Amino acid sequence: MADIVLDKVTKRYPDGALAVREVDVEIADGEFIILVGPSGCGKSTTLNMIAGLEDITSGELRIGGERMNDRAPKDRDIAMVFQSYALYPHMTVRENMAFPLRLAKLDKQTVNRKVEEAARILDLTQHLDRRPANLSGGQRQRVAMGRAIVRSPKAFLMDEPLSNLDAKLRVQMRTEVSRLQKNLGTTTVYVTHDQTEAMTLGDRVVVLRGGEVQQVGAPQFLYEHPANLFVAGFIGSPAMNFLPARVEGDRLHTELGELPLTDRVRRLLEQAEAPRDVIMGVRPEHFEDAALVEEHARAGGAVYRGQVDVLESMGSDKYAYFSLGGERASSAQLEELAADAGVTDLPSGGGQLVTRLSAASQAREGERVEVWFDPDQVQLFDPNSGRNLTYQGG
Amino acid sequence: MAVIGGAETPARKAKWALLDVVVVVYALVPVLWIVSLSFKTKGTITDGNFVPREWTLDNYQEIFTTTEFVRALVNSIGIALIATLIAVVLGTMAAYAVARLDFPGKRALIGVSLLIAMFPQVSLVSPLFDIERALGLFDTWPGLILPYITFALPLAIYTLSAFFREIPWELEKAAKMDGATPAQAFLKVIAPLAAPGVFTTAILVFIFAWNDFLFAISLTSTERARTVPAALSFFTGASQFEDPTGTISAAAVVITIPIIVFVLFFQRRIVAGLTSGAVKG
Amino acid sequence: MSIVRTPSAAEEARGRTGRKPSAGKRAERRLAWLLCAPAALVMVAVTGYPIAYSVWLSLQRYDLRFPAQREFVGLQNYVIVLSNQYWWQAFWVTVGLTVVTVAVELVLGMALAMIMHRALVGRGLVRTVTLVPYGIVTVVAAFSWRFAWSPNTGYLAETFAQGEAPLTDRFASLAIIALAEVWKTTPFMALLLMAGLALVPDELLRAAAMDGANAWQRFTKVMIPVMKPAILVALLFRTLDAFRIFDNIFVLTGGAQGTSSVSILTYNNLIRGLNLGIGATMSVLIFLAVAVIAFVFIKVFGTAAPGSDREGRR
Ligand SMILES: Nc1ncnc2c1ncn2[C@@H]1O[C@H](COP(=O)(O)OP(=O)(O)OP(=O)(O)O)[C@@H](O)[C@H]1O
Ligand SMILES: [Mg+2]
Numbered sequence: 001m002a003d004i005v006l007d008k009v010t011k012r013y014p015d016g017a018l019a020v021r022e023v024d025v026e027i028a029d030g031e032f033i034i035l036v037g038p039s040g041c042g043k044s045t046t047l048n049m050i051a052g053l054e055d056i057t058s059g060e061l062r063i064g065g066e067r068m069n070d071r072a073p074k075d076r077d078i079a080m081v082f083q084s085y086a087l088y089p090h091m092t093v094r095e096n097m098a099f100p101l102r103l104a105k106l107d108k109q110t111v112n113r114k115v116e117e118a119a120r121i122l123d124l125t126q127h128l129d130r131r132p133a134n135l136s137g138g139q140r141q142r143v144a145m146g147r148a149i150v151r152s153p154k155a156f157l158m159d160e161p162l163s164n165l166d167a168k169l170r171v172q173m174r175t176e177v178s179r180l181q182k183n184l185g186t187t188t189v190y191v192t193h194d195q196t197e198a199m200t201l202g203d204r205v206v207v208l209r210g211g212e213v214q215q216v217g218a219p220q221f222l223y224e225h226p227a228n229l230f231v232a233g234f235i236g237s238p239a240m241n242f243l244p245a246r247v248e249g250d251r252l253h254t255e256l257g258e259l260p261l262t263d264r265v266r267r268l269l270e271q272a273e274a275p276r277d278v279i280m281g282v283r284p285e286h287f288e289d290a291a292l293v294e295e296h297a298r299a300g301g302a303v304y305r306g307q308v309d310v311l312e313s314m315g316s317d318k319y320a321y322f323s324l325g326g327e328r329a330s331s332a333q334l335e336e337l338a339a340d341a342g343v344t345d346l347p348s349g350g351g352q353l354v355t356r357l358s359a360a361s362q363a364r365e366g367e368r369v370e371v372w373f374d375p376d377q378v379q380l381f382d383p384n385s386g387r388n389l390t391y392q393g394g
Numbered sequence: 395m396a397v398i399g400g401a402e403t404p405a406r407k408a409k410w411a412l413l414d415v416v417v418v419v420y421a422l423v424p425v426l427w428i429v430s431l432s433f434k435t436k437g438t439i440t441d442g443n444f445v446p447r448e449w450t451l452d453n454y455q456e457i458f459t460t461t462e463f464v465r466a467l468v469n470s471i472g473i474a475l476i477a478t479l480i481a482v483v484l485g486t487m488a489a490y491a492v493a494r495l496d497f498p499g500k501r502a503l504i505g506v507s508l509l510i511a512m513f514p515q516v517s518l519v520s521p522l523f524d525i526e527r528a529l530g531l532f533d534t535w536p537g538l539i540l541p542y543i544t545f546a547l548p549l550a551i552y553t554l555s556a557f558f559r560e561i562p563w564e565l566e567k568a569a570k571m572d573g574a575t576p577a578q579a580f581l582k583v584i585a586p587l588a589a590p591g592v593f594t595t596a597i598l599v600f601i602f603a604w605n606d607f608l609f610a611i612s613l614t615s616t617e618r619a620r621t622v623p624a625a626l627s628f629f630t631g632a633s634q635f636e637d638p639t640g641t642i643s644a645a646a647v648v649i650t651i652p653i654i655v656f657v658l659f660f661q662r663r664i665v666a667g668l669t670s671g672a673v674k675g
Numbered sequence: 676m677s678i679v680r681t682p683s684a685a686e687e688a689r690g691r692t693g694r695k696p697s698a699g700k701r702a703e704r705r706l707a708w709l710l711c712a713p714a715a716l717v718m719v720a721v722t723g724y725p726i727a728y729s730v731w732l733s734l735q736r737y738d739l740r741f742p743a744q745r746e747f748v749g750l751q752n753y754v755i756v757l758s759n760q761y762w763w764q765a766f767w768v769t770v771g772l773t774v775v776t777v778a779v780e781l782v783l784g785m786a787l788a789m790i791m792h793r794a795l796v797g798r799g800l801v802r803t804v805t806l807v808p809y810g811i812v813t814v815v816a817a818f819s820w821r822f823a824w825s826p827n828t829g830y831l832a833e834t835f836a837q838g839e840a841p842l843t844d845r846f847a848s849l850a851i852i853a854l855a856e857v858w859k860t861t862p863f864m865a866l867l868l869m870a871g872l873a874l875v876p877d878e879l880l881r882a883a884a885m886d887g888a889n890a891w892q893r894f895t896k897v898m899i900p901v902m903k904p905a906i907l908v909a910l911l912f913r914t915l916d917a918f919r920i921f922d923n924i925f926v927l928t929g930g931a932q933g934t935s936s937v938s939i940l941t942y943n944n945l946i947r948g949l950n951l952g953i954g955a956t957m958s959v960l961i962f963l964a965v966a967v968i969a970f971v972f973i974k975v976f977g978t979a980a981p982g983s984d985r986e987g988r989r
Contacts, residue, residue, distance in 0.1 A: 014496070053567050074573040086568035090586045099582075100572035147572065157571075406795060413790050414797040421804040424819040424858065425811065427830065431822055440827040488714035497707035503715055510722055512915045514965050516938040517958035520945050521725035521732060544721035547714050605812050607922040608938070612946050623814040627926060639822055646815040653810035661803040664810075668863070669870035 002064030002154040003029045004050060004187060009059035011045050011211075019045040021211045022059065027189065032181050034202035034219075035191045037234070038340030042211040043191040047157050050189060052076050063154060074103075079148035080157040083164060085140050087132035087147075093119075094128040097146045104151065118146045121180070138169045145180065155187040163193065174201065195235055199223070207231050209336065225393070229386040230333040232281050232379060238319070238354050239337070242329040245280040245380065252375075254280055255324045256304040256353070259375040265390055269380065272389040279329045279381040284319070286377040287355035289363060290370035301374045306353070311365045320363050320371070322353040333386040425650065432643035439640050453644035463645050465617045466625035470649065473535055473621060474603040477542035482596045484543070485550025486588070490580075492551060493558035494566075507548035515545065519612045526613060533614045538621070541609050546599040553598060553667050557591025558584075594667035597656050604652070622649045726962070732955035739949035752956040762957070764933055765940040766964075772849065772936065773917040776856045780913060781906075783857065784864030791865060792872045809862040817926035820855045845932045852934060855923045860916070864909050871905025872898070911972040915965055937961050 004027040011020040020042040027033050035043045048054040050061060052073035061068045068076055079100070087096050094115055101111040119125045122142040132140055141161060148156055161177070162170045178201055181188050192198055198205050199219045207214040207222065207230070215227040219235075226232035232240050245254040250266060252259040261269070290303050306322040313319075328351040355371050363369040380389045427444065432453050434446040441447060457463040492500060522541060523532070531537035561584060569579035610624035620628075626645055629638040657664065736748045756762050791802050808816070823829040826840045841847035875898050883897045899906070921938040924930060930939040937957065945954030 048567075051567075051571060053570065072575075073567075073570040074575065078571070080568065080571040082564045082568060084562060084564050086562060086564035088565060088568075088583055088587075099569075103573040103578060147568075151573075410790075410795045411797065414794060414801055417787065417790060417801050418804050420858075421807045421862070424816055424823070425807060427823055428815065428819040431819075431828075442827060442830055442832070444830045484714040484717065487710040491707040491710040495703050495707035495710075497704045497711075499708070499711070503711055506715070506718060510718055512965060512969055513722065514919045514938070514958075514961045516919065516921065516941045517729065517962040518722060518725050519942065520951055520954040520958045521729040522721075523945060524732065524951055525725060525728065540717070540721050544718055547718055551714065601810050607812075607814050607925070608942070611925075612942065623812050623922075626814055626818065639828060642818055643822070646812070646818055650811055650815055653812070654807065657803055657806040657810050661799065661806060664806055665802060665866060665869075668809075668866050 002187060003027060003031075004155060004189065005060075005062040006046075006050070007060040007062065009046070009049060009061060010057045011042070011049060011054060012057045019211050020049070023208075023211075023213050025206055025213065025216060027187060030185045030187055032178075032188045032190065032201060032203045034198045034205045035189065035208060036193070036195060036198040036205055037208035037214075038336065039193065041208040043193075043208055044159055045211075046208070047080075047159050047189060047191050050155075051078060051080050051157050077153050078155045078157060079151065079153040081144045081148050081159070081161045083160040085132075085144040085161075085164075087140060087143055089132055092129050092131055093124060093135070093143050093146075096132065096143055097150050100147065100151045114150045115146075118150045121149070122146050137165050138173060141165060141173060142176075145177070149180070149184065149186075152184075153186070155189065156181070158188065158190045160191055160193060162197065177201065195237060199235070205235075207234060209333075225391060226379070226388055227391055227393075228333065228388055229279065229281070229331055229381045230337065232381070232388065233334060233337040236283055238284050238356075239341075240281045240283050240379075241351075241353050242331075242334060242381075243280045243282075243324065243351060243353075244327050244329045244383075245278050247274065247276050247278060247380075252280065252378075252380075255326045255351075256282075256373075257302060259302050259378070262376045264376065265378070265380070268390045268392070272382075272387070272391075274380065274389045275382060275384075277383060278389060279331060279334075279383050281379040281381060282373060282377065284354040284356040287357065287371045287373045289357040289361035290372040291362065292358060292360055293372045298372060300376075301372050303370050303372050304353075305368060305370045307368050308363050308365050309352075311363060313359075315359065317359050318357045318361050318363065320355045320357055320361075320369065322355070324351045324353055326351070329383070331381070331383045331386055428643045428646050428650075431639060432647045434640060436637075436640065439637065453640040454648075457641050457645050457648070462617060462625060462629070463622070463641075466620050466622045467648070469535070469617075469619055470604065470621040470623075473538050473542070473619070474600050476535070477539045477546060477603045478596050478600045480539070481543045481546040481550050481599050482592060485547055485554055485595065485599075486592055488547075489551045489554035489558055490584075493555040494563070504551075507551050510544065511548035511552070513545075515541075515608050519608065522609075523612060533616055533619050535619055537613050538606075538609055538619055541613070542603040542606065546602050549602065550595050550599055553595045554588075554591055557588060557594075561587050590663065591667075594660070594663040597660055597664060598667050601653065601656070604649070729955045729958050732951055733959045735952050737950075737952040737955075739951060748952075752952050753960075756953060756956050756960065761935070761940065762937075765935040765937045768849070768934060769918060769920065769936040769938075772853055772856065772920055773914060776853050776860070776917050777910065777913050779853070779857050780861045780864045781910065783861045784868050784909070787861060787865035788868035788872055791869050805862045805865060807862075808859050809866070811859070813859055813922040814926055816859050817855055817923045820851060820858075820923075821927050824851055842928055843932065845934065848928050848932055848934045852920075852923050852927055855927060856917065856920060859923070860913060864913055867909035867912065868902070868905060871902040871909070874905065875901045907972065907976055911969070914968055914972070918961075918965055918968060937964075 004025075006023050006025045006027075008022045008024060009020060010018075010022055012018050023046060025033070035046060037043055045054060049056050050063075052068070052071060052075075056069050063076060063078070088099065091099065097115045097118055098111050101114060106114075115128075116125070119128055122145060124139065124142055124146060127135060127139060127143075132143065135143065141164075144161065148158075158177075162173050165173060174197060177190075190197075190201060192201075202219060204217060205219050205222055206216045209230050215222060215231045217225075222231060222235050226235060229242070233242065243255055245252050247253075247261070247269065250261050252261055290298065293301070304322075306324075308320045309323050310321040311318060312321075357363060357371065361369075378390075381387065382389055430444060430446050431439065433449050433451070434441075435448045435450045435452065438447045488503065491497065492504065518541065526532040526537045531540070565583055565587070566579050569583045570576075574582065605623070606621070607623045610621045611627065614620040614624060617625075622645060626642055629642050629645065733752055734747060734749060735745060736751070737745045787805065791798065791805060794801055821842065823831040824841050826832050832841060835841075841851060879897055879901065880893055883893045888896060919938055920936045921942070924934055924936050924939050925942075928934045930936075930943060935943070938961065941954055941957040941961065944950050944957060948954075
């Protein structure tokens with residue numbers, strides 16, 4: 001076991017593409033860290049550099065205090081789980097898991113013991129003599145995990161290990177991965193595209209964008225205190241609502257009406273030397289059907305009245321969608337997020353507001369409804385740099 | 395024309411069976427004809443009958459007692475095997491590089507091999523004839539093996555790199571992560587997976603070398619290196635005036651046997667090999 | 676704890692810097708070159724030098740029967756060949772055979788491919804027997820046809836030619852040569868086309884059927900366009916191959932009765948006539964003709980030169 005330090009690690013591919021730029025991350029011994037970001041942001045590249053499968057263009061990688069830049073993958077003592085599992089199709093499950101041990105020239109008995117133990121942990125004992133082709137997706141995934149854990153490496157690297165599973169299995173394996181990592185206590189770097197995995201699995205999350213680290217922190221911290229528009233929009237599902245807004249004195253002009261700025265927010269804005277035109281972000285879950293909010297609580301908040309466009313009932317709660325007339329908030333970072341989500345050309349015109357209301361709400365499609373929210377939960381961003389103006393760093 | 399997802403009615407099955415018969419007749423009649431000729435007696439060989447009226451093994455006996463044929467058979471087998479072995483080894487190395495490694499000159503290599511594949515072989519005959527005579531390679535095994543390797547290499551590189559491409563790149567990374575050296579990764583992971591492709595390629599290359607006629611008659615002049623296809627055209631029969639039809643047929647049947655064996659046992663692989671690279675991009 | 680950068684930083688950093696390749700890259704290159712070197716050396720040694728030598732020979736008077744007369748004559752050999760009626764006869768015979776056989780093969784090959792791809796029964800059998808003509812030694816097949824069309828000996832001559840000798844008649848000979856060539860190479864064409872057929876998704880055909888296309892329309896409007904790259908590659912391969920026709924003619928007629936192809940003519944000048952200068956000249960001309968064919972296919976029809984447009988890694 002060991003800590004992993006990336007010190008200004010940069011990767012430039014031979015064709016000139018800068019895939020990763022000066023990434024600084026310190027991963028503590030035993031920590032479970034998540035690399036997350038949109039497609040092409042350099043997650044796999046970063047992981048492959050830690051693994052030794054890609055050269056580091058500049059900067060330093062240290063594992064357990066030792067410089068690793070020039071070590072071959074096999075001399076780094078780390079194991080990797082691939083998205084496609086990369087199981088050797090010509091070997092049985094047992095042979096697959098034994099492969100790294102045999103290469104390490106362990107004697108037969110030890111190999112057998114270790115493989116069987118790993119198989120037991122992963123519930124693969126009855127499949128040991130089958131070929132990967134005859135296994136289900138979940139079983140294959142477990143074999144891949146097994147091959148990683150048998151040799152008790154210093155660290156695990158996982159590149160979207162669950163993305164080839166169907167939704168249900170993914171949830172199940174997610175908890176399994178989490179439990180496994182806790183029991184083994186091995187430093188783990190886990191790459192994912194999926195922000196639910198990012199939120200639930202890791203001790204800390206590294207958000208990457210265009211090869212650069214945007215923010216590092218505990219999942220809950222990133223959720224509550226995103227450093228910029230990109231992180232705010234990436235973390236959380238459904239994504240945060242972004243609306244253009246204008247600061248005037250101690251009030252905020254928005255399409256949801258005029259909001260009072262609390263003292264806390266005003267102070268932060270002053271410190272940040274905020275421009276007058278800003279982007280306001282509110283999470284869907286910070287809304288509630290005004291009818292369900294008790295009278296005394298309502299006083300502190302703001303109310304938006306609008307016609308429900310679409311109502312989706314999820315059982316446990318309801319999502320109400322409103323279309324807003326005015327401009328959509330625009331910023332380079334928001335466009336990138338939209339591109340990653342695959343919504344490159346939303347119907348032009350106004351923006352949309354997503355709100356999550358409790359199941360008890362009586363809201364109906366096409367009817368007008370009042371939704372309540374707390375202005376103190378609102379975050380304000382600089383439209384040019386994307387910086388969170390209301391950021392309270394930890 | 396293709397029918398889309400229709401039911402397998404007896405009538406449609408019968409229609410397909412009929413088509414099958416047409417194909418079988420098409421493919422086999424010339425082969426059966428020469429088999430038939432090879433079993434005909436000297437007296438009945440000119441009767442023009444598709445099925446022999448009298449059966450005999452005389453023709454086979456005759457060819458195996460003449461050094462002309464036996465020697466040619468040895469040449470054919472030896473030359474084709476050696477050319478196959480070398481072409482497959484060199485082709486595997488190059489194909490691996492083409493499929494897996496990034497290096498300047500890759501396009502040039504692919505371009506050159508493509509050019510050679512399209513090259514009119516007769517254009518090489520004149521210079522090779524002269525050069526080989528100057529180097530003492532004319533009418534020797536190496537004198538044929540060299541051009542065979544050359545013309546087989548594009549085929550080998552092409553087919554093999556298609557096979558290599560199908561092996562997931564991540565397997566090699568996984569092997570590296572599991573502690574394998576590049577050599578171990580190749581030997582324990584890539585090679586076993588590539589074996590079927592290599593084998594298929596070997597069959598195709600062998601068929602190519604076995605089949606060649608132009609080089610065989612141009613670059614040989616005696617029994618020393620003459621292969622069976624070339625020797626066939628020089629067959630005269632036991633005496634000058636005897637009709638060699640029977641013996642030619644028997645010899646032809648003998649050299650057809652390996653092909654039939656390959657086709658029967660490795661049909662799938664040969665089809666896969668022939669079509670692997672051809673239609674993709 | 677957090678780092679925030681402006682988007683422009685990433686964009687500006689995308690510019691290239693002329694770094695020399697890292698150690699890993701260099702090792703990869705070295706390995707690649709080592710692996711390719713033997714194959715490249717053999718290919719270049721056996722073709723590159725002889726081609727150059729062939730061009731050089733074609734500029735000389737060089738007849739092995741009169742070695743003393745060897746001298747540099749410039750383009751004179753080309754003048755001799757290009758003004759020779761036998762050359763042009765052989766050239767047009769070759770072109771004619773190429774066009775006819777490739778056209779017939781395309782049609783037959785498509786039908787055969789369809790059978791191999793779709794057959795409800797005996798698909799394995801069909802694929803197996805189809806490989807027989809492909810694999811069989813051309814000379815063997817040519818002998819089979821020759822004996823079949825020989826008067827007295829042959830079952831075909833008896834039935835179709837009533838004891839005449841079709842192989843002594845020019846057009847009958849050419850037809851038999853074409854038949855032998857088509858028989859032998861249609862399976863290869865069919866296999867290439869079958870691989871193309873496999874690329875036509877069934878769903879596409881179903882969709883076309885739902886849109887009201889009948890079988891023939893599905894074939895011409897959906898299958899053919901989707902298969903077009905495969906068809907072009909198959910045509911390119913076969914055309915180049917057909918242009919080199921040699922074995923069948925050699926065995927069937929030996930080039931008599933004006934059935935010589937350019938390859939036969941070259942061979943006769945070279946090995947029978949021992950005239951290296953003229954032989955080499957013809958070699959160069961054939962090479963040029965093949966280059967023109969390939970050029971037309973690749974540039975005019977846009978045939979994907981196989982292997983050229985595929986990514987190296989992953
Ligand atoms: N071998 C390569 N040569 C050149 N550029 C590359 C190479 N591999 C990746 N890139 C580029 O580097 C950037 C980062 O790629 P990377 O594979 O790390 O993305 P990722 O974050 O893992 O994306 P995904 O979520 O899609 O897997 C991309 O822009 C990609 O195009
Ligand atoms: Mg990736």
